[in-house]
Amino acid sequence: MFSKLGGLVDRAGWHILAVIGTVGLALISVFNTRLVTFSPALAIILTVLASAFSVVGVIVGVRSYEKRRKTTQAQLLTGLRLTLIPAAERFISIAPALDETNVSEGLTDITARCAQFVKSEDGDTPDANVYLLDGTTLYRANRAAGTARDRFKKTQKRDARSREESAVVDRVLAKQVTICDDVQSPENQEKLCLENTKRKYRAFISVPILVNSEPVGMISVNSARKNHLTDVHVAFLENIAVLVSALLAVKSDRNVAIPGQDKA
Known part of the structure; x- marks a missing residue:
């Protein structure tokens, strides 16, 4: 208090x-x-x-x-330099021999960097993941560091878990950026169709990944601290999403399989 x-x-x-x-x-x-x-x-x-x-x-x-505004800008620039540049170099290095394994490894590397950027001073252990869209199902494409869901599937079922998963897919299809400051807030639960259940995180951000202006997936990050995620993190993830979309455009041209679909 x-x-x-x-x-x-x-x-x-x-x-x-x-x-x-x-x-x-x-x-x-x-x-x-x-x-x-x-x-x-x-x-x-x-x-x-x-x-x-x-x-x-x-x-x-x-x-x-x-x-504070200048400090925030400096934090964003530092995060971009420490995350985007190494990730871009990694993606460039794997592009000549791009396959499903390389895509998964590249995305795992970049989500780990995203989690590090979001990490708070008090030792919060955030989690970041990339989900790729196949029809109306989002499959996790990176190796999960925590207890991330393998997929989000849009269905007609009306139980709480299914409604939440369907809402996630709908937001990606609608190209919506979502920032939730507290998953335990009744207002957020109603607005975002969140299941009222115990979670290991309190806040999250999800940003759609677009290729040729069409949604192909999302990148999400969560934090154990409510109200920790800000517009700075949104801007950061939007830049990461652009980088991931470039890799996915190459993947699409070469008809590389989507990592994670074997979990269906």
Whole structure:
């Protein structure tokens, strides 16, 4: 609880200060007559302090926001450099002899790098996976590091598990980017057709993989911490999806089998 409050103060402390100053000015305005009657000097001091809180909070808050924004951009660029460049080199190296095994190994390598990028400072162990579409079924194409599902299949069944799997496939077919900050949230469960069950993760992102503007799969990443995944991770995965789509375009041209279909 105290760590969460500390995080809130760290992110929004200066904004809170500005709000306190603004509220203070409003209260002084309401009780101005009484304050002046009681002590004119006190009324002036409180007005100056409240004004200072408000102005300083706004100015420093804006600067703090700009600093965090630049830090976020730097994190993204660092992640892209550490992940995309080695992954691109790996894909280029396997392209001349591309087969199902090489595709699986390449995707396993890149999902491991994605998980490392998403990893939080407190030791969270995220999981990342690539699923490729075959008809209305998504098959996992990388070797799973955790307990990832082998597939998501769209069916007409109405049980909770089947409805969730169908919804996942539908979102990929609709080319939707999905970010869920908490899988235990009733609102998210209803919106995303999530089964109300115990999971090893609390948040996830899924990004469609497109080849020639058509959906061919998705890349997903999850985290054991709710609210941990942000727009930075979305932008990162979108770049990874572009790289994966380039590999899959080569795979398609050479008629290489989709890894994971033997699990059907």
